[in-house]
Amino acid sequence: MEVVSLSAPAHPDQAIRWVESAVLLLDQRVLPRVERYVRCCTASDMADAIRAMVVRGAPAIGIAAAYGVVLAALQHANKTPAERQRAFDRDMAILAASRPTAVNLFWALRRMQALLANQPNIPAEALLAEAKHIHQEDIIANRLMGELGAACIAAPTAVITHCNTGGLATGGHGTALGVIRTAFQRGKITHVYADETRPWLQGSRLTAWELLKESIPSSLMVDGAAAARMRTSEIGWVIVGADRIAANGDVANKIGTYQLAVAARYHGVKFMVVAPTSTLDLSIASGADIPIETRAAEEVLLCGGTAVGAPGADAWNPVFDVTPAELIDVLVTERGVVRNPADKSIRAILS
Amino acid sequence: MEVVSLSAPAHPDQAIRWVESAVLLLDQRVLPRVERYVRCCTASDMADAIRAMVVRGAPAIGIAAAYGVVLAALQHANKTPAERQRAFDRDMAILAASRPTAVNLFWALRRMQALLANQPNIPAEALLAEAKHIHQEDIIANRLMGELGAACIAAPTAVITHCNTGGLATGGHGTALGVIRTAFQRGKITHVYADETRPWLQGSRLTAWELLKESIPSSLMVDGAAAARMRTSEIGWVIVGADRIAANGDVANKIGTYQLAVAARYHGVKFMVVAPTSTLDLSIASGADIPIETRAAEEVLLCGGTAVGAPGADAWNPVFDVTPAELIDVLVTERGVVRNPADKSIRAILS
Numbered sequence: 001m002e003v004v005s006l007s008a009p010a011h012p013d014q015a016i017r018w019v020e021s022a023v024l025l026l027d028q029r030v031l032p033r034v035e036r037y038v039r040c041c042t043a044s045d046m047a048d049a050i051r052a053m054v055v056r057g058a059p060a061i062g063i064a065a066a067y068g069v070v071l072a073a074l075q076h077a078n079k080t081p082a083e084r085q086r087a088f089d090r091d092m093a094i095l096a097a098s099r100p101t102a103v104n105l106f107w108a109l110r111r112m113q114a115l116l117a118n119q120p121n122i123p124a125e126a127l128l129a130e131a132k133h134i135h136q137e138d139i140i141a142n143r144l145m146g147e148l149g150a151a152c153i154a155a156p157t158a159v160i161t162h163c164n165t166g167g168l169a170t171g172g173h174g175t176a177l178g179v180i181r182t183a184f185q186r187g188k189i190t191h192v193y194a195d196e197t198r199p200w201l202q203g204s205r206l207t208a209w210e211l212l213k214e215s216i217p218s219s220l221m222v223d224g225a226a227a228a229r230m231r232t233s234e235i236g237w238v239i240v241g242a243d244r245i246a247a248n249g250d251v252a253n254k255i256g257t258y259q260l261a262v263a264a265r266y267h268g269v270k271f272m273v274v275a276p277t278s279t280l281d282l283s284i285a286s287g288a289d290i291p292i293e294t295r296a297a298e299e300v301l302l303c304g305g306t307a308v309g310a311p312g313a314d315a316w317n318p319v320f321d322v323t324p325a326e327l328i329d330v331l332v333t334e335r336g337v338v339r340n341p342a343d344k345s346i347r348a349i350l351s
Numbered sequence: 352m353e354v355v356s357l358s359a360p361a362h363p364d365q366a367i368r369w370v371e372s373a374v375l376l377l378d379q380r381v382l383p384r385v386e387r388y389v390r391c392c393t394a395s396d397m398a399d400a401i402r403a404m405v406v407r408g409a410p411a412i413g414i415a416a417a418y419g420v421v422l423a424a425l426q427h428a429n430k431t432p433a434e435r436q437r438a439f440d441r442d443m444a445i446l447a448a449s450r451p452t453a454v455n456l457f458w459a460l461r462r463m464q465a466l467l468a469n470q471p472n473i474p475a476e477a478l479l480a481e482a483k484h485i486h487q488e489d490i491i492a493n494r495l496m497g498e499l500g501a502a503c504i505a506a507p508t509a510v511i512t513h514c515n516t517g518g519l520a521t522g523g524h525g526t527a528l529g530v531i532r533t534a535f536q537r538g539k540i541t542h543v544y545a546d547e548t549r550p551w552l553q554g555s556r557l558t559a560w561e562l563l564k565e566s567i568p569s570s571l572m573v574d575g576a577a578a579a580r581m582r583t584s585e586i587g588w589v590i591v592g593a594d595r596i597a598a599n600g601d602v603a604n605k606i607g608t609y610q611l612a613v614a615a616r617y618h619g620v621k622f623m624v625v626a627p628t629s630t631l632d633l634s635i636a637s638g639a640d641i642p643i644e645t646r647a648a649e650e651v652l653l654c655g656g657t658a659v660g661a662p663g664a665d666a667w668n669p670v671f672d673v674t675p676a677e678l679i680d681v682l683v684t685e686r687g688v689v690r691n692p693a694d695k696s697i698r699a700i701l702s
Contacts, residue, residue, distance in 0.1 A: 032661040032662065033658070033662075162575075193667065195575070196549065196651060196654075196660075197575070198547065198549060198573040198574065198575065199573050201654060201659050204651070204652070204654070204659050204660045204661070204664070205659055205660070205661060206661075208660055208661035208664035209661035209664075211664075212661055212663055212664060218664070218665065219664075219665045219666055219667045220648075220651050220652070220660055220664055220665065220666040220667070221651065221666060221667045221668070222549040222550050222574065222606060222607070222651055222668075223549065223573065223574045223575040223607075224513075224546070224548070224549065224574040224575075224605075224606050224607020224608075224610050224611075225606050225607065225610075225667065225669065225672070226610060227609050227610035227613050227672070228606060228609050228610070228669060228672035228673075229667070231609065231672075231673075254575075255573060255575050255576050255579060256573070256574075256575020256576065257575075258578050258579050258582065259575050259576075259577060259578035259579070259610060259614055260575075262578050262613060262614050262617045263610055263613050263614070265617075266613045266616075266617070297571075300547060300555070300571050300572065300573055301555070301571070302655070303547075303552060303555070303654040303655030303657075304653070304654030304655045304656070304657030304658075304659040305655070305657055306654075306655030306656055306657050307384070307655070308552050308555050308556055308655040309547075309555045309556070309559055309571060310383040310555070310556065310557075310559035310560035310563055311383065311384075312563055313555070313559035313560075313562075313563060313569070313571055314569065314570045314571065315570055315571040315572060316544065316570040316571070316572045316576065316580070317572070317573075318576065318579065321576070321578070321579035321582075322579075322582075
């Protein structure tokens, strides 16, 4: 991966760009202090970038993986058919193994793979068109979800969000943060409280940056403060994204989401999950079966890149948790809004 | 304040030491990476140290303030009676203003002030004896609470704790962490999950350090992970300290405590607060009236000393929150255990 400087300030809606047979990814490891892209020229580059969280957020990972398939097709174009197929299959496996929880990754790879059926060659141009299509569809879905989610908010209110679900986490506009952006434009949101979202600080680094770029009034808070915020001031909604949604409506999302959902229910605050239908995984019956990525203890022992934990300390570092469907008031998808999501209502939205 | 190096590894139970007419404070801003003391020679030094969190933890702040009164008496001993009284009163005010939430500070100052009634001079020796007495009493109270709290735990279990409530936060042994230390020795605790406790990372830096020194099996986790931990594994108790307890049993403690209490209730996990009776404030009817310190937004925007938050972002940074009495199963004091604390049972334990 090669670092590419920017000639103008970065925009959250341009986190993934296809430029001259390569993918430029806005480097989310170093935002907001450094605005730079990294260039991925191979599928292996892209898998590294996904694993290292240069690009993150379930929908963005799906889009990035789709472009990664195109990179594989281009890279191996001049090989013999047998070699090409072997190399391409290996690249697909590398991309699939980059992160385990977000289902959009597998969904995008399956969509790309469908173009290969009964093809004697690997159709690079068709794959690129499909990747761009996945990218564009996601932006359109986000704008639709923005309107649908905003319409759920009856009166102007303050909201809490978690992690980053904006332009940076998607093809553009965002899922949960997309609803917040649209709802703010419609006069439905007075203030956004953003969890800093340890250990990776997506809230502090990325969501705060996006909210500032959009001039939406906001305050960061530590992840432990959300319940106190609900108790001491008017919070109408908690609005979050999702990495994978099981057939029964259980939602895997960034660690801390479940704790927010429990606190929201205790305080009578409404809980909204915003995710495109590519996040739904009907092959998984309930949240208990969603594979939850655990990352290195070091991410907890480090804080802002500085070692803070006691030397020798252990840490439990699951990246996601599961919020059971019964704690979710509204699931917003690009196909419509599901109230009190459950097996039946989720199958209905997909049919 | 002058920095003093250590000749041997620091021990958590020696966070506050009276040495040669000065107070040595184990510098909790730089633990666990640097083990050093700072020397306070005046009450103003001590107030600075409390404000800067060189020393923190409600009981430790009380002890430190008591020694601060002794420092004031010594510093002004050679002044004229009128000048002495003015300077001394000013120092008392400076100490009282150092931090607003922990009531042990005011309790200790009142105890010291009681010695001054009807005294023509300021009795430095008697004040020193009283400060040492407050210090020793706290250690004895903590050992007592350790036994009383451990006795509440029926069968060996994993527990969750928040912030730091060990030797570092007290005169020695600790309140909540004191119960954990004693209960571990009695075979009642299998594993300790310690919240890292943003923004100041008392869990990551101080509690993990103490648990390692005591060889108690433990894992750190981010503050958002506690509910997921309760859902996915057997947690018998959440055990926390307190900075101030209102007459009705509402508890002010480190931000994040209330969220833990809500999650504990949702999962049927027992919730224990451990605090000496000096933490009880009968002058305050309920938690709504406890003054909650708000610190600089910068503490949230910094992480491990590194600026991580988006430049220009705002942050809401209350240091404490209030857990209502109805979420507390057991309050452990040195005078006994209060189950389901409320006005009547709290007054009973004090009488």
